[in-house]
Amino acid sequence: MVDRDVVIAKINSIQKCLKRIKEITKLDPKSLENLDTEEIVILNLQRAIQSSIDLAAHIVADEGWGVPRELRENFDLLSQKKVLFVFLINMPLND
Numbered sequence: 001m002v003d004r005d006v007v008i009a010k011i012n013s014i015q016k017c018l019k020r021i022k023e024i025t026k027l028d029p030k031s032l033e034n035l036d037t038e039e040i041v042i043l044n045l046q047r048a049i050q051s052s053i054d055l056a057a058h059i060v061a062d063e064g065w066g067v068p069r070e071l072r073e074n075f076d077l078l079s080q081k082k083v084l085f086v087f088l089i090n091m092p093l094n095d
Contacts, residue, residue: 002062010055017048059083 021044025031032038056074060066065077078084 002059006058007055010051010058013051014048014055017044017051020044 021041024037024040032041053071053074056078057068057071060068060074060077063081065081068074068077075084
């Protein structure tokens with residue numbers, strides 16, 4: 001059974017990182033011309049990606065869907081099981 005607290009923590013982490021990127025850049029690509037802004041974006045993207053990987057691996061392992069040989073296989077399994085699709089259609093578009 002998937003640990004709800006782990007899922008919530010990972011989703012919150014991803015949302016926090018994406019919110020920080022939006023705040024610092026105002027979604028303006030020209031903001032990346034500033035080195036500090038670029039580094040903040042890179043750090044938060046890395047954190048969001050790692051949390052996504054952790055979340056996918058957690059779900060796959062807890063559901064007993066096998067042991068992927070590569071990280072991307074976690075996402076393949078989530079897609080095959082329709083978990084990724086359900087998550088995406090339920091994801092809010094606004095903050």
